[in-house]
Amino acid sequence: MEKDKKLVEQITPMDEDFAQWYTDIIKKAELADYSSVRGCMIIRPYAYAMWENIQGDLDRRFKETGHENVYMPMFIPEGLLQKEKDHVEGFAPEVAWVTQGGNEELTERLCVRPTSETLFCEHYAKTVQSYNDLPKLYNQWCSVVRWEKTTRPFLRTTEFLWNEGHTVHATQEESEEETIRMLNVYADHVEQMLAIPVIRGEKTEKERFAGAIGTYTIEALMHDGKALQAATSHNFGTNFAEAFNMQYTDKNGKLQYVHQTSWGITTRLIGAIIMVHGDDSGLKLPPRIAPIQVVIVPIAQHKEGVLEKAAELKARISKIARVKVDDSDKMPGWKFAEYEMKGVPIRLEVGPKDIEKNQVVLVRRDNGEKISVSMDEIETKIPSLLDDIHNAMFEAAKRVREQKTSSAVNMEEFKDIVENKTGFVKAMWCGDRACEDKIKEETGATSRCIPFKQEKISDTCVCCGKKTDKMVYWGRAY
Amino acid sequence: MEKDKKLVEQITPMDEDFAQWYTDIIKKAELADYSSVRGCMIIRPYAYAMWENIQGDLDRRFKETGHENVYMPMFIPEGLLQKEKDHVEGFAPEVAWVTQGGNEELTERLCVRPTSETLFCEHYAKTVQSYNDLPKLYNQWCSVVRWEKTTRPFLRTTEFLWNEGHTVHATQEESEEETIRMLNVYADHVEQMLAIPVIRGEKTEKERFAGAIGTYTIEALMHDGKALQAATSHNFGTNFAEAFNMQYTDKNGKLQYVHQTSWGITTRLIGAIIMVHGDDSGLKLPPRIAPIQVVIVPIAQHKEGVLEKAAELKARISKIARVKVDDSDKMPGWKFAEYEMKGVPIRLEVGPKDIEKNQVVLVRRDNGEKISVSMDEIETKIPSLLDDIHNAMFEAAKRVREQKTSSAVNMEEFKDIVENKTGFVKAMWCGDRACEDKIKEETGATSRCIPFKQEKISDTCVCCGKKTDKMVYWGRAY
The missing domain is CATH 3.30.930.10 (Bira Bifunctional Protein; Domain 2)
Incomplete structure (x- = not known):
């Protein structure tokens, strides 16, 4: 490979x-x-x-x-x-x-x-x-x-x-x-x-x-x-x-x-x-907007019956998901890498041995997990797997956000987070434009929003120390 | 009214x-x-x-x-x-x-x-x-x-x-x-x-x-x-x-x-x-692209049960067609005129007497025909009526085109058609740009196309008289 x-x-x-x-x-x-x-x-x-x-x-x-x-x-x-x-x-x-x-x-x-x-x-x-x-x-x-x-x-x-x-x-x-x-x-x-x-x-x-x-x-x-x-x-x-x-x-x-x-x-x-x-192998597409949700990669496609089975599976899956068969003459490993790069949520592998066992192998792009599934069950398994992938991707993104969200009660902490930890900084703000400007000047972070769900990080503005109950998300931004 | x-x-x-x-x-x-x-x-x-x-x-x-x-x-x-x-x-x-x-x-x-x-x-x-x-x-x-x-x-x-x-x-x-x-x-x-x-x-x-x-x-x-x-x-x-x-x-x-x-x-x-x-009452929309295919106009809508029935019909029809109820306080006659202007293919009238008889009245925008239909049948009648309207509109447009398509074998005839009869002129053309320019100059008509379906109008170019077998559609154009 x-x-x-x-x-x-x-x-x-x-x-x-x-x-x-x-x-x-x-x-x-x-x-x-x-x-x-x-x-x-x-x-x-x-x-x-x-x-x-x-x-x-x-x-x-x-x-x-x-x-x-x-x-x-x-x-x-x-x-x-x-x-x-x-x-x-x-x-x-x-x-x-x-x-x-x-x-x-x-x-x-x-x-x-x-x-x-x-x-x-x-x-x-x-x-x-x-x-x-x-x-x-x-x-x-x-x-x-x-x-x-x-x-x-x-x-x-x-x-x-x-x-x-x-x-x-x-x-x-x-x-x-x-x-x-x-x-x-x-x-x-x-x-x-x-x-x-x-x-x-x-x-x-x-x-x-x-x-x-x-x-x-x-x-x-x-x-x-x-x-x-x-x-x-x-x-x-x-x-x-x-x-x-x-x-x-x-x-x-x-x-x-x-x-x-x-x-x-x-x-x-x-x-x-x-x-x-995304990760170092390429895109990971959220299943609900992925142009291709399932890519079928035939294994040993020159062997009798493989391409026919792939076409048959495509016809069935096309009723429940956006599906493509790659029957080009590239090596399977090459195809695997290509659809990983393109972030296709599910790869379906089907070869002579699978056909013998009346099964297919489903490989998740989000976590690499391989699952053998009976061919009789694909109409139920694929939609539920797409939902699982969506949920797992949402949770993974949320975990990353939580890991990269920190609270600061003074400017020292604020600067340290922006420079070393990166991510969102939750900090109190008095509401003055002067403090907002100063925070940007000293840290490069801008106010992202005053969240609807307020939290109390401290009693005072992270910048000037004035009393306040307003919490703001800050961060460097695109 | x-x-x-x-x-x-x-x-x-x-x-x-x-x-x-x-x-x-x-x-x-x-x-x-x-x-x-x-x-x-x-x-x-x-x-x-x-x-x-x-x-x-x-x-x-x-x-x-x-x-x-x-x-x-x-x-x-x-x-x-x-x-x-x-x-x-x-x-x-x-x-x-x-x-x-x-x-x-x-x-x-x-x-x-x-x-x-x-x-x-x-x-x-x-x-x-x-x-x-x-x-x-x-x-x-x-x-x-x-x-x-x-x-x-x-x-x-x-x-x-x-x-x-x-x-x-x-x-x-x-x-x-x-x-x-x-x-x-x-x-x-x-x-x-x-x-x-x-x-x-x-x-x-x-x-x-x-x-x-x-x-x-x-x-x-x-x-x-x-x-x-x-x-x-x-x-x-x-x-x-x-x-x-x-x-x-x-x-x-x-x-x-x-x-x-x-x-x-x-x-x-x-x-x-x-x-x-279109006609002098306004638009006539082809049913398949009409934003509203059926407009429900309640009659005597202040009477008990009328608006409820209209809403019930809307819920049923919305599964098979693009439908709207107009329950505004305008007079029914005013609404009729408004949806005629907007070219809605079918008007559905429902009032106390209709409810009594378990029927509705369907009025076709294309030809004004009124049809009484049992309420039990609307799911089958409406889609087939929309198809009928489409076909009738297509045929009517074709008839107008046929009436306004004439053949010319010489420039006299050509000019007469463009000036008096209007519409498409079918005429033979030698293929020379000079004749095409001259026709435009003398009649205002441009060559519309050399149709795939050729017909023989005469043996010679309508303009210069050279022998040819090429027939062209001509006309004034937008």
């Missing part, structure tokens, strides 16, 4: 150089490729199929919670972007500008959307007149552009794919409820489909989205101890409504401003999947 | 002003809205749901024929666009240029993709090495931009949504087979899902896609007698392969150029649905 090692050996071990390990997996598992457009990536079929599964599940959840999909233009005229002061300050420095259309120089520049609040506002201002028109619960799937200086595939690219929900409501209470509802939709998706445990909480004022009165987030922890913001949900209150004059007539005939939210999740989730679950 | 008339009266009758009728429907049925971005439209939920149904069916057909989805960057560097001579000549005059990213002036302009051949070529040149890597069958769903001077919602907009398939093959034979296969996939979709009959054929050299050696098309006829190109499929031969150096090693170790195709269908299909099926 020289050959199957070769593929694996080309990956840099995770502990040696995590960034290089990440890049190696993206290349070897054929997830993305560079293009000649600076900072933009090509999403290859295997990764795009993951995105389709993510999108399919989220879209179902969005529709079940009453949302409708729409499509807004990809361009925003400069004047429209400038209508909300905080928003334009936040985004203008990082947008791409179209200045020429065909052979004509444009009189007003168009930015390629970094996010579409302004377009939704303009549309809602026109279409919402009375309380009968509320709420409006719209979502769109599209790509957006942010002119990034340094980029990494999936994690930070000039263009990325995402969903952006934009809703308007009659009251502040309703918009707040929606903001939290959609955060929970994201959290459930990430935990139940991607097997990634998340911390749910609110961003500090400093880390809020440009124009929001409240930003909620789900934060995940990667294998190298760095945090990743997996999704955000924003409550804008009436900030945009006032700037865009989005008003409705209430039941008493009085003009009121609408209350607005937005929420989004991006292709960086694929980066999170790699960095939460 | 004054109220239900009001909604209808606001539409311009089709025969009075077809263009205004089209615009009125788009507004009244809430399909699209204008934005402050010149030439770009907002696709509203009802139209977007149609697009999702179109996309879902096509995506399934693409995958069944072995294609995989990917995502390419939305930007193309100017140098890359210029690599294939014909291609850049065709597209450069109508692209939007990004010249600034963040605060920096770009050293090389980026165009917003008008189509992505060049990016796919660059990627294939890197990833295809040997005959083992072929064919590559990729598709992407995205939006593209073409800087149009005059625009109309769905039919011609600066930005539009589409699919673009891009494939590479070992031989010319295989790429030709793929080009025709995908044309047929489109034709089947348009006929079987949208109930729009199409003519399948090849474009003349003049009407070919920039860079192609052969372009195939499906052409549909609108209610006003103008043609609409519903989809195209192109064979590039080795044109791009030579420009981008896309080579592979064949079985004999020899370097060969790949043979390439591309094919696309766009949101203009929604325009076609409006203009093929």
Whole structure:
């Protein structure tokens, strides 16, 4: 089995150089490729199929919670972007500008959307007149552009794919409820489909989205101890409504401003999947979004009946799972390594001896366990094994997060954790921007969120010592 | 029933002003809205749901024929666009240029993709090495931009949504087979899902896609007698392969150029649905892509048991069709008009008298027919009625097309048809560009396609009188 090692050996071990390990997996598992457009990536079929599964599940959840999909233009005229002061300050420095259309120089520049609040506002201002028109619960799937200086595939690219929900409501209470509802939709998706445990909480004022009165987030922890913001949900209150004059007539005939939210999740989730679950043999895909859930590798496939049996098994399994047979003329060991690299949750081996015994061998990607299963039982065993793998991956990720979550009561401890232990730091905070800035300056860690589930680490702010009961998750982040 | 008339009266009758009728429907049925971005439209939920149904069916057909989805960057560097001579000549005059990213002036302009051949070529040149890597069958769903001077919602907009398939093959034979296969996939979709009959054929050299050696098309006829190109499929031969150096090693170790195709269908299909099926009461949606297939309108809904029965029927029907109950406090007549405008294929009326008789009334949008059906039978009646409606709509569209298809043997006849009868003109053509240009100049009609199913109209070119056996469909077109 020289050959199957070769593929694996080309990956840099995770502990040696995590960034290089990440890049190696993206290349070897054929997830993305560079293009000649600076900072933009090509999403290859295997990764795009993951995105389709993510999108399919989220879209179902969005529709079940009453949302409708729409499509807004990809361009925003400069004047429209400038209508909300905080928003334009936040985004203008990082947008791409179209200045020429065909052979004509444009009189007003168009930015390629970094996010579409302004377009939704303009549309809602026109279409919402009375309380009968509320709420409006719209979502769109599209790509957006942010002119990034340094980029990494999936994690930070000039263009990325995402969903952006934009809703308007009659009251502040309703918009707040929606903001939290959609955060929970994201959290459930990430935990139940991607097997990634998340911390749910609110961003500090400093880390809020440009124009929001409240930003909620789900934060995940990667294998190298760095945090990743997996999704955000924003409550804008009436900030945009006032700037865009989005008003409705209430039941008493009085003009009121609408209350607005937005929420989004991006292709960086694929980066999170790699960095939460992967190992030195490659990807480990959460079964529920894996493009291939079961790969059938025929053993001694030149022997009579083997390929026929593999095809027969494929036909049966295709009714309950996403399945592929690899009957190419590569050596089985080579195939094993290839599908380990691609993170396929279950490998099914079937050879002449198995056929004799009316059994197959199932090998789990997550823990390497081999199980012999009667051929008569595959329809029940495979779905339950996929669930087991999901649960085991979720628990494993949770254990890593727990190992890499520490509490600090003073700056000494805080710095020591960030530098030596890595991971999340739980620490009390007084609420002052000055302390938040100082923590970042001295440790490199940013506030990740004020978790909904508060804990008491101490009585005083980890930075200034002022009395407080607010606990915050901190960490270095992607 | 004054109220239900009001909604209808606001539409311009089709025969009075077809263009205004089209615009009125788009507004009244809430399909699209204008934005402050010149030439770009907002696709509203009802139209977007149609697009999702179109996309879902096509995506399934693409995958069944072995294609995989990917995502390419939305930007193309100017140098890359210029690599294939014909291609850049065709597209450069109508692209939007990004010249600034963040605060920096770009050293090389980026165009917003008008189509992505060049990016796919660059990627294939890197990833295809040997005959083992072929064919590559990729598709992407995205939006593209073409800087149009005059625009109309769905039919011609600066930005539009589409699919673009891009494939590479070992031989010319295989790429030709793929080009025709995908044309047929489109034709089947348009006929079987949208109930729009199409003519399948090849474009003349003049009407070919920039860079192609052969372009195939499906052409549909609108209610006003103008043609609409519903989809195209192109064979590039080795044109791009030579420009981008896309080579592979064949079985004999020899370097060969790949043979390439591309094919696309766009949101203009929604325009076609409006203009093929609609009438003076509004849209008529083909049942298989209608967002709402059955709308339940409760009659005398304040009476005991009516709303409960409506809800019960909805629960039952939702298992077999896309169904909605309108229990708002509008008058039934008003609701009738509203769902006629929205083109919902079946209206189900249920009131106290119906409940007494254990029946419901089904009203067909396509021909106005009313049918009383026992409540026990709705699970069988509704699906078969939806099929009947589909078939009837297809046949009605075909009849209109046949009525508006004429043959011309000389230019007199040709001009007379275009000016007075409108519709398709079948006429013989010698194959010379000069005659094609002259026909356009004198009649305004362009060659729509050289149909696969040839007919003999006469022995000689309709324009120059030269002997020929090539028959062409001509017409004014959107």
